[in-house]
Amino acid sequence: MKIALLGYGTVGSGVYELIEKNNESIQENFSKDVRVERILVNNLNKYKTHKAFNIFTNSFDELIKEDFDIAIETIGGIYPAYDYLEYFLKKGIPVITANKDLIAEKGPSLLEIAKSNNTILSFEASVGGGIPILKPLQECLAGNTIKNISAVINGTTNYILTKMFNDDISYEAALELAQEMGFAESDPTSDVEGYDAMRKLVILSSIGYKKNIKWTDLPIEGISNILKSDIDYAHSENYRMKLMAFSEDMGDGIYGTVRPVYVTSQSKYAKIDNEYNAVILEGDAVGELMFTGKGAGKFPTASAILGDLLDIVQNKKKHPSYHYQDSVHIHQYYPRKSKWVIRLTNGKLHELTRLLFESFSSNAIKLSKDANSDILYVQLVAENEETLLQQLNQIAHTANCKYKHFLVFDK
Ligand SMILES: NC(=O)C1=CN([C@@H]2O[C@H](COP(=O)(O)OP(=O)(O)OC[C@H]3O[C@@H](n4cnc5c(N)ncnc54)[C@H](OP(=O)(O)O)[C@@H]3O)[C@@H](O)[C@H]2O)C=CC1
Ligand SMILES: N[C@@H](CC=O)C(=O)O
Numbered sequence: 001m002k003i004a005l006l007g008y009g010t011v012g013s014g015v016y017e018l019i020e021k022n023n024e025s026i027q028e029n030f031s032k033d034v035r036v037e038r039i040l041v042n043n044l045n046k047y048k049t050h051k052a053f054n055i056f057t058n059s060f061d062e063l064i065k066e067d068f069d070i071a072i073e074t075i076g077g078i079y080p081a082y083d084y085l086e087y088f089l090k091k092g093i094p095v096i097t098a099n100k101d102l103i104a105e106k107g108p109s110l111l112e113i114a115k116s117n118n119t120i121l122s123f124e125a126s127v128g129g130g131i132p133i134l135k136p137l138q139e140c141l142a143g144n145t146i147k148n149i150s151a152v153i154n155g156t157t158n159y160i161l162t163k164m165f166n167d168d169i170s171y172e173a174a175l176e177l178a179q180e181m182g183f184a185e186s187d188p189t190s191d192v193e194g195y196d197a198m199r200k201l202v203i204l205s206s207i208g209y210k211k212n213i214k215w216t217d218l219p220i221e222g223i224s225n226i227l228k229s230d231i232d233y234a235h236s237e238n239y240r241m242k243l244m245a246f247s248e249d250m251g252d253g254i255y256g257t258v259r260p261v262y263v264t265s266q267s268k269y270a271k272i273d274n275e276y277n278a279v280i281l282e283g284d285a286v287g288e289l290m291f292t293g294k295g296a297g298k299f300p301t302a303s304a305i306l307g308d309l310l311d312i313v314q315n316k317k318k319h320p321s322y323h324y325q326d327s328v329h330i331h332q333y334y335p336r337k338s339k340w341v342i343r344l345t346n347g348k349l350h351e352l353t354r355l356l357f358e359s360f361s362s363n364a365i366k367l368s369k370d371a372n373s374d375i376l377y378v379q380l381v382a383e384n385e386e387t388l389l390q391q392l393n394q395i396a397h398t399a400n401c402k403y404k405h406f407l408v409f410d411k
Contacts, residue, residue: 004063006084008056010297012039019035026310037055037068040056044056064087074099077102086110089113092119095122096121097126098123101190101199123203124308129275130304131294133291145249147248149204149246151244151280153201153277154200154295155178155295156183157191158276159275161240165241182297183297192224202214212328220257227343233341233370240263254330255330262406262408267410272292275295277294277296278290337382338381341378341405342403343375346402353367360391366379385405388405
């Protein structure tokens with residue numbers, strides 16, 4: 001079977017090497033000779049010394065002079081990836097992609113094209129790197145109504161937060177390390193601002209709840225505004241900070257968000273460190289399930305792509321059941337009673353304390369002053385996020401201060 005491999009970066013090179021490594025066992029197990037026939041890249045000069053340089057090209061028109069049985073896309077971004085996928089699907093050629101930006105944005109239209117051309121589009125690697133999650137969700141858990149999904153689902157930000165917490169290194173230095181390790185997107189804005197995690201959450205949620213959810217409709221907050229004092233506060237309370245993606249089917253709509261949260265040291269997420277991801281799903285029949293593993297990097301991601309490839313090799317042509325009709329109501333605020341940590345800056349300490357005790361019941365409040373700045377951390381319990389924000393806005397207005405609120409996530 002002849003493969004067109006689009007892209008030869010972190011993921012594409014991993015796919016190539018894993019196919020080479022498994023070629024014989026695939027031949028033995030499935031009687032198919034699977035090989036990469038041609039590779040599309042941007043800058044051909046980078047590959048001059050590669051042993052298979054003769055199969056590299058930087059021209060899509062040149063690439064498609066060959067006939068292929070499968071296309072694997074690891075270029076990233078929306079265009080030209082969309083046009084290339086559309087080309088293959090319209091020719092009835094199955095496509096595998098790791099591109100969550102493209103699936104979250106254009107998945108419905110690409111799946112329509114795949115269906116009407118009697119072929120398939122697979123994207124296991126687009127969520128959770130090496131963790132098998134989309135296939136279990138669609139196949140093994142098909143007898144469940146999915147009630148909620150939570151996840152640490154961006155390797156780059158989890159790596160940064162882990163390094164800041166464990167090794168006391170700066171946000172900038174930790175981001176640089178994540179880039180060197182190949183975890184970050186070519187533009188890491190989508191990692192650190194939470195867009196990547198949100199796209200993955202929306203892919204999971206659209207499949208899980210069988211609803212059409214647009215990733216741009218849900219509230220997103222990344223980690224670029226996290227301060228050293230927020231991490232110091234985590235140490236002082238025996239908390240960890242995580243960029244959490246979570247959603248819930250509320251019956252009358254969906255609540256979903258990506259935001260930095262604190263978790264306690266007993267949380268299931270507390271030990272999910274570095275580039276590891278974890279997804280917890282709750283189904284009405286099965287209860288809670290946790291999936292964990294490496295969520296980014298060369299071979300973990302290539303492993304997920306090989307899984308999709310071997311399904312196609314075995315003719316297990318299952319179409320991902322991605323839902324894209326019936327738009328859904330979105331709840332904007334965290335709906336449950338919960339503990340929150342509030343970071344307050346620029347206020348007069350005495351006045352702030354008085355206002356806080358006036359607004360929130362005193363026995364639920366815990367105040368701590370940061371040792372190195374005028375920042376005050378307040379821990380309190382609120383009935384829901386909307387009422388919390390009303391009270392905090394009032395305090396910020398009266399005390400002329402700024403605040404940032406963090407959920408203490410309880411899974
Ligand atoms: N890195 C990771 O851990 C994971 C990444 N993904 C996804 O996998 C995809 C690839 O990521 P990654 O491998 O990290 O990215 P890289 O930036 O490492 O690699 C991208 C590759 O695509 C090639 N390329 C880019 N644009 C074009 C173009 N217009 N035409 C032809 N070739 C092009 C580049 O060519 P050249 O080499 O010449 O520059 C490079 O070989 C993305 O969608 C990403 O979101 C998914 C899960 C994990
Ligand atoms: N940039 C992504 C790569 C995998 O999806 C991440 O850090 O998780």
